[in-house]
Amino acid sequence: MYPLNCRYKVYRRSLSSRAPGTYSWNRYEGANDMANELVAIDELKFDPNNARVHSPKNLQVIEESLQRNGFGRSVLLAKDGTILAGNATIEAAGQAGFDKVLVIETDGTEIIAVKRTDIDPEDPQAVGLAISDNAAATYADWHVTKLKELVDAGHDVQPYFLHDQLKALLSKANQVTEAEDRPTDLADEAITKEGDVWSLGDHYVMCGDSTDHDDVHRLMDVAGIQTAKLLVTSPPYGVGKDYADNSREDSLHNWRVMMRAWIAEWSIIADMAAINIADIRVGPDGREVHTYGELVQMCNDADWPYLSTRVWLKQPAWFVGPYYTSSYRAVDDYEFIGLFGTAPYVARLDDTYHWRYRGTWEMTSVAKNDDHPAKFPTELPERCIVMLTDPGDVVLDPFVGSGTTLIAAESMGRQCVAMELSPRYVDLTVRRWETMTSDTAVVVDSES
Numbered sequence: 522m523y524p525l526n527c528r529y530k531v532y533r534r535s536l537s538s539r540a541p542g543t544y545s546w547n548r549y550e551g552a553n554d555m556a557n558e559l560v561a562i563d564e565l566k567f568d569p570n571n572a573r574v575h576s577p578k579n580l581q582v583i584e585e586s587l588q589r590n591g592f593g594r595s596v597l598l599a600k601d602g603t604i605l606a607g608n609a610t611i612e613a614a615g616q617a618g619f620d621k622v623l624v625i626e627t628d629g630t631e632i633i634a635v636k637r638t639d640i641d642p643e644d645p646q647a648v649g650l651a652i653s654d655n656a657a658a659t660y661a662d663w664h665v666t667k668l669k670e671l672v673d674a675g676h677d678v679q680p681y682f683l684h685d686q687l688k689a690l691l692s693k694a695n696q697v698t699e700a701e702d703r704p705t706d707l708a709d710e711a712i713t714k715e716g717d718v719w720s721l722g723d724h725y726v727m728c729g730d731s732t733d734h735d736d737v738h739r740l741m742d743v744a745g746i747q748t749a750k751l752l753v754t755s756p757p758y759g760v761g762k763d764y765a766d767n768s769r770e771d772s773l774h775n776w777r778v779m780m781r782a783w784i785a786e787w788s789i790i791a792d793m794a795a796i797n798i799a800d801i802r803v804g805p806d807g808r809e810v811h812t813y814g815e816l817v818q819m820c821n822d823a824d825w826p827y828l829s830t831r832v833w834l835k836q837p838a839w840f841v842g843p844y845y846t847s848s849y850r851a852v853d854d855y856e857f858i859g860l861f862g863t864a865p866y867v868a869r870l871d872d873t874y875h876w877r878y879r880g881t882w883e884m885t886s887v888a889k890n891d892d893h894p895a896k897f898p899t900e901l902p903e904r905c906i907v908m909l910t911d912p913g914d915v916v917l918d919p920f921v922g923s924g925t926t927l928i929a930a931e932s933m934g935r936q937c938v939a940m941e942l943s944p945r946y947v948d949l950t951v952r953r954w955e956t957m958t959s960d961t962a963v964v965v966d967s968e969s
């Protein structure tokens with residue numbers, strides 16, 4: 522391990538004396554007349570408001586680098602010793618056996634640099650420090666509820682984020698809170714009646730059939746829209762109760778009819794579609810049916826030419842699923858998201874680049890599907906919405922289920938217009954939105 526080296530000098534870079542490619546370093550006499558001291562590491566206090574989550578890998582990389590390369594960065598403290606930046610560094614340093622901290626006091630008017638006197642830029646330790654410092658950061662993430670607490674307390678953190686990035690993080694925090702508050706006490710008998718259209722703030726949800734021309738057009742009329750920028754959905758895969766009573770052949774046939782029917786209705790309205798589907802059908806002869814391939818064909822035949830694919834990597838669940846005996850099948854740990862449409866694909870320069878252009882999207886599945894059997898994570902519609910729409914745009918979901926797309930649209934300032942066949946799931950959508958917004962939804966149109 523590296524011994525702590527506490528010899529230090531204070532320098533200021535003289536900008537005026539800078540020659541091309543060189544800097545002149547002068548002793549700065551007036552600098553830092555505040556006290557500098559060596560304190561025990563456990564005198565520092567971890568920040569209770571730290572809005573970062575440090576994964577085991579994050580801590581391991583820092584500790585590994587400390588062991589190999591010694592200390593190479595500064596840590597920021599408040600005047601009472603609370604660690605404002607570098608909580609993980611101090612934690613890992615404690616693990617690595619460091620027990621003292623050289624504290625340099627400043628009032629923030631000068632830059633403090635750590636100068637390693639024992640290494641040249643091309644030394645392995647120099648490379649190790651530079652790489653590990655950046656690599657470690659990629660294994661930390663935002664603690665969204667802490668971040669939200671800071672925002673709710675009136676702290677203006679927006680300048681440090683891109684607008685959509687902060688919105689997405691705060692919306693995640695809302696989901697966490699919402700998941701904790703999720704209503705489990707839905708009435709035995711649904712409040713929603715078939716044909717009801719609910720208004721939820723700017724959004725609309727109808728209890729109806731997405732394959733039915735009249736239902737779809739009544740919903741659009743009530744919502745007052747003729748076109749939408751994007752449709753995000755996961756259609757029924759046809760393995761649920763709707764089709765379970767049928768033979769495989771009928772079931773597959775019904776699924777194809779249902780799919781073509783809704784695509785015909787909705788592709789006229791939405792410019793683009795992001796459709797989430799799994800390849801989980803087995804045909805009448807026992808052979809697999811490539812449902813995603815069929816979806817691409819169906820959309821190409823309608824007004825939605827194929828654009829691109831994302832593979833959603835979920836938690837592996839083959840050991841609990843019904844397919845574990847067919848060991849050659851890679852089933853439950855991925856699904857497709859097909860992107861279709863005619864609207865121009867505008868690349869936006871923001872910091873969603875780490876997933877936006879990737880073919881695989883790693884997103885945590887909904888852990889508890891207790892109120893709806895097939896929810897996708899809110900992050901799925903959120904990513905599609907960020908990637909393909911602008912604030913204020915209309916987003917459709919013809920199979921909204923528990924309301925996930927509507928919740929994503931609400932948190933991202935888009936308007937959602939949605940359909941769901943089951944009155945209970947419409948109730949669930951209404952309750953989720955009411956819990957999230959503390960607002961009240963109303964039925965604005967019904968068949969009776």
Ligand SMILES: C[S@@+](CC[C@H](N)C(=O)[O-])C[C@H]1O[C@@H](n2cnc3c(N)ncnc32)[C@H](O)[C@@H]1O
Nearest residue numbers: 730731757895896897920921922923925941942
């Ligand atoms: C895969 S789930 C969607 C789940 C949704 N993405 C979520 O996160 O809750 C499909 C939904 O479509 C609904 N559905 C099935 N057939 C329908 C139809 N013809 N019209 C409208 N909704 C339908 C089902 O009741 C189910 O809630």
